[in-house]
Each structure stands twice: as structure tokens, then as C-alpha cells.
């Protein structure tokens with residue numbers, strides 16, 4: 687049973703926007719810069735593919751000894767498809783195949799992996815909740831909030847640049863994942879409201895580091 691007021695997906699998204707209001711303008715500027723440079727944009731798309739792939743792999747690994755329900759398999763399949771979606775788009779823009787996620791072909795590849803690894807470790811370290819799905823649900827929820835924040839701003843920047851890449855379908859699926867995570871955590875008795883603030887503070891710190899690396903990667907390329 688939750689000791690705090692139950693949260694909804696929309697209220698969490700609004701809180702995420704407030705928490706990240708200082709990052710919104712600089713991140714939008716970064717997105718505009720990236721979209722204007724096909725080579726940097728290719729590498730950014732490949733990074734999004736990598737992050738989606740890591741997400742789908744983490745879902746799979748978290749359930750090796752757990753319970754692969756239909757819901758979890760659906761989530762896994764959708765994250766894998768998101769990785770495919772961004773890889774296909776990256777290759778389309780590059781005009782050739784991009785094998786895997788090399789440093790040369792992936793923007794901030796190392797910092798992207800670090801972001802995910804440290805977030806996963808930080809969020810599951812003191813979980814103290816032994817349901818088989820808790821870690822998976824909790825990490826997914828925090829990641830979905832960032833994914834939706836990033837994809838909404840990316841969608842706006844793409845539209846403004848006239849770049850034909852509709853993210854509506856992906857955003858709708860991430861929204862649904864968030865709703866599912868919130869509902870399932872509530873069902874298994876996890877107190878999301880009590881844990882969310884510090885989790886999002888940690889996530890923001892880690893995301894800010896990734897963003898700094900993204901920015902540096904684009905500036906370096908632009909200057910080269």
C-alpha cells in the first residue's frame with residue numbers, strides 16, 4: 687500500500703518538465719545544431735538506437751530469472767523496434783550501413799552507455815523490495831520520463847527544421863509504457879511517490895553529463 691498520494695503519468699511528466707526547465711532551451715539548441723549537420727545527426731540517431739537497444743537488453747536480462755509476462759514481452763519487442771527505427775533512420779541519412787555502435791559512428795557512445803549503467807545501478811542499489819519485477823519497473827519508469835522529455839523536444843525541433851521524421855508513434859508507445867509502469871508498481875505495492883524525487887534528481891545529474899558530452903561531440907565536429 688502506498689503511503690503517499692498516488693501519482694499519475696501526466697502529473698509525473700509535468701513534474702519532469704518543471705525539474706528540467708533549465709535544460710529545455712540548451713537541449714533544443716543542441717537538437718537544432720545536430721539536425722542541421724547530417725553527419726552529426728546520423729551519429730545522434732545511432733546513439734538513440736543504441737540507447738533503445740540497451741533498454742531492450744536490460745529488460746531481457748532483468749527477466750532471465752523472472753517472469754516473462756505478455757506485458758513484458760510486448761515492452762521488450764517495442765523497445766527493440768525503437769532501436770530498429772532509429773538505426774534505419776540513421777542508415778537512411780548516412781546513405782550506407784552502420785554496423786553496430788562504434789565510437790566513430792555514434793555520438794557520445796561511451797557517455798551514453800555510462801548514463802544507462804550508472805542510472806540502473808543507482809536506482810536498484812537500495813531498492814529493498816523483492817518482487818521479481820520491481821527493478822525492471824522502477825528503472826523503466828524513470829527512463830520513460832526522460833525518453834518522453836527528449837522525444838517531445840526532438841519532435842518539435844524536427845518539425846521546425848522541416849525534417850521528415852515522425853516520432854508520434856514512438857512517443858505514444860513510450861507514454862503507454864509509462865502508464866503501464868505506474869500501474870504495475872502500484873499493483874505490487876511500490877511507493878513510487880516516496881522514491882521519485884531523489885530518483886529524478888539522480889537521473890538529471892546523469893543526463894546532464896550525457897548532454898555535456900553530446901554538446902562537446904557536436905561542437906568538436908563543427909570546428910573540425
Ligand SMILES: [Fe+2]
Pocket residue numbers: 738741764765768833860
Ligand atoms: Fe523506446
Ligand SMILES: [Fe+2]
Pocket residue numbers: 765830833859860863
Ligand atoms: Fe519505452
